[in-house]
Every structure is written in C-alpha cells, then in structure tokens.
Amino acid sequence: MASKQVLILAAAAVVASLAAQASAEVYMVGGSAGWTLKYPSSWTDGKNFTTGDSLVFTYTAGQHTVVEVTGAGFKACDMTGNAMLGSWNSGSDTIKLDTAGRRWFICGVGSHCAQGMKLLVVTTGDNKTSSASLNYNVGAGAAALVAGAAAALLF
Template identity: 40%
Template sequence: MARGRGSAVVVLGLALLCLLVHNEFAEAATYVVGDSGGWTFNTNGWPSGKRFRAGDVLVFRYSSSAHNVVAVSAAGYNSCSAPRGSRVFTSGNDRVTLGRGNNYFICSIAGHCQSGMKIAVSAV
C-alpha cells in the first residue's frame, strides 16, 4: 500500500511541475519592436519602461530590402559591428525569443546602427 501512495505522490509532483512549466511559457508576451513604426532608425529607446522576461518574443517588422536584424554581444552593440558568426535575420518579419539576461540587436547595414537602429533588451 505504501508503494501506491508513493507513486501517487510522484505522479502528483510531476503533474505540478508540468503545470508550472506550462504557465511559464503561457505567460510569454509578444512585442513588436518600435510598436507601429516598426524596426527603424531611433528605436534604441523603445525598450525603456518595458519589463521583459526570458521566453518573450520580439517581432522585428521592417523593409527587408533596406534593413536586417543581427543578434550581437554587448561589444557588437557598443561598436555597431556584427562579428563573424552572428545570427542575421532578413525576412522583414522576424520573431526572436529572448534569453535570460541581456539581448542585443543591431541593423548591420552601413550607418544604420549608428543612427539608432539598435536595441538592448534585458530579460529576467
């Protein structure tokens, strides 16, 4: 009989864990970078006042013939450069899931990052 109760506790524990994991993903938010203006120049202040969580999704909307989105490190963000091997998005409607900590994105088209086409997003 004790074996049956132990199994029930394990099953209940696993069910509770699944529920918690499900809630974590169910609460993920989706943000359109730049709001109605989309991913464009001077969007570097867009994250201000927003609270991001790991798992949230950023949607970058832009003209794919004029811009791109590159996930970079803090150094790449600060220098407006995309190191070799950086993840580059070019669809014009890119969805990027935030990781915990700092997430940095730039447009690597010449002069665009320097004109404010970059964002730094911190996710908890």
C-alpha cells in the same frame, strides 16, 4: 504510494509549464513604427523583459536586417568575426528571450546602426509565474482537472 506522488508532481509540473507559457509577452520592436530608421531609442523604457518573452522585428526585407552582436559589437556597430552572434532577414523575425542577461541587436544594412537602429534588451530570469497567478493563467478548467486527478490518485 510513491508512484501516486510522482504522478501528482508530474501533473503539477505540467500546470506550472502551461502557466509560464501563458504569461510570456510578445513585444513588437518599435511599436507601430516597427524596426526602421525611425525606431525610437526609448522603446524599451518601462518594459520588463523576462525569460520566455519574445521580440518580433517587423521591417521591409531587403531594406533592413536584424543582427545579434556582442556588447562590444553593439558599441562599435561591428558585426564581423566573433562580434556577430546571429542574423535574420525575413522581414518578420521572432526571437525568444530564453535566458536572463543582456542581448544586443543592430541593423546590418549600411550605416543604419550608426544612425541609431540598435536595441539593447535586458532580460530577467523572472518568468512572471507566481502561485497567485497560476490559476488565472491556466484557467479554472485545467486547475480543476489537475486537482481532480490528484484526488483520484490519493484514494
């Protein structure tokens, strides 16, 4: 009996994991303008970033970069020493928001940061998964499969 309960719990965990992954948002930083000097400072207004979401920075490689810095580094446009936490330069960089809290990004090219090419993202721990959205996100087929498996294990 205990092994059946473990299997049921494992199946429920898989469904919850699928639902969390299905509910993650992918945000194109700067919208259609991308990560450029014309990047709108109000871009984050009205957006609710949650753990599991991703930021996609699209820009011309060689003309811009993405540098993750500390809060102090963000304020001072400083990416030296301990202020720099990570950097990307491919022109199409995806960064997963895997923890709740504040994350600061700047462009590391010339005076771009001082000109306003910087982004503060505040991520909440809510992964947008709720019992009400579980069946919707996973789909009826997966939910029925888990329900059928659970029923089979009980008999």
